[in-house]
Amino acid sequence: MMQRLVVKVLDSVLPCLALLIVVGHVQSSLGNHYHQNASLCFDYCVIGAGPAGLQMGYFLSKAKRDYIILERNTGPASFFRKYPRHRKLISINKVNTGRQNYEFNLRHDWNSLLSDKPNLLFKRVSSEFYPPADSIILYLNMFEKELGLNVRYEVDIGRIRTVQSQAGRSYILTDQHASEYKCRVLLVATGLWVPNKISFIGSDLIEGYESMSTNADDYRNQAVLILGKGNSAFETAQNLLGKASVVHMLSANTVRLAWQTHYVGDVRAVNNDVIDTYQLKSLDGLVENNIENLAIIQQGGKKLSNMKRFYLLSKHLYENLKEMNSTYLMKDVLQKHEKERETFFWQKPYNRVIRCTGFRFNFSIFDSSATLLKSKKANGRFPGLTAWYEGIQTPDLFVLGTASHSRDYRVSAGGFIHGFRYTVRAVHRLLEQRYHGNPWQSTQLSATQLVSWILKRVNEASGLYQMVGILGDVIVLKGQVPLMSF
16 A cells, blocks of 8 residues: 555656646746746645744655745744744753753753754754743754755745545645645644634723733733733733733633643743732732623723723623613623622723733635644644544645644643654654655664663653653564564
8 A cells, every 4th residue: 555655646746747847838938927827746745834844844855855845934933933922932941951962952952853963953042941032033044044945935825725636636735826836745834823812792802912012111000901821821911010000810710830730831930920929919810710701891981091991791791781771881880790799800990901812723724625624622723633643534634733732732742842843753754654665763672672772762762751642662572583673
């Protein structure tokens, strides 16, 4: 079966080569029409030049495969050019470990990508334990340039569809100029970048994490309500503590601290000062309530000041007030609050309400022939994938990087660079085996070497250390001879 798949990959390129030859003859007369109408064909197309896309680009380049990386921005690391908004990474960059072992040190280097160049590490651009966000942009630029990866920038893929031919199934990618890219295997590394907006009464009145001001002085002496209790919410609260009069945080869940849950995606201690101010009875607060069951209304009538005034109340109370009087006054709200014994938290107005509820995968670019199903985890924010990181109903379409975190959500580190650099490597080894007949990498050992080798892996291996419960070593006994494949 592997041999048949190899033929399909290679044969699928032949019609494209013929098309390019024909186009080459008429390019001088058609001018820009060549760029607009011709399909450029590759064995592999990678969408996104973030850390996952560049990591896969390295493996494909090393294997001398026919590939291209398509990136909508003018350079790599599109997400990190804007996020995190307050420009401080929370990924560990522990430069000094007291060890010279490359593999061991990767356990504590959460930003470097894998390559055969031992000096192509993140510490070349920053030695800070929690580095500035701009340093990851510098690093990925350096990674791409030094490895000579095949990246095409300013290509914004807006539609992905499949076509069936005698050569097999192919993916057609259409960009903003109506140019088309055709490939047999599609690798999607676009991450999560679409703001996760929650619909509720008054949701159109609030600001989003993606567009709010990051200048703390803009919040001086203002009461601020933050919707969400994840890292983006706590990062925002941390920035406002010294300027805002009040910072309240609201979500359905209690705060999940990474040092308690051991999940790297939960709230990190570097941004949780607001927990101190809350527990030590300052003016800040954390509240549990389902956002969909609340309503935010803006004070009507004559403005008392230049600052906006938003009131938070239950959806039930809001609906009762609307039935009572469509032009209710705020005193009616407060009287109703007191009558129904609603808490202090909702009785005071806020000057700013900011949504910090994370991001979701962009499903909109896939048409009906290439639909990625939504995962049942994380409220459908991730695509659903097989154990091989392949779309459940989209063969030969693989998802890499943060968007592949549905496979290990809240279990391991697959949504972060220090985790998905290893899952990307695993996917590449699968590609080599499935489409090119190259066996999965292994090491031959004698039985007497086994114990020492296992101890070495336990004490040094970074991939198993970061992707606990997801990646593992397999020991295969070979016949009667005391040999093992590890």
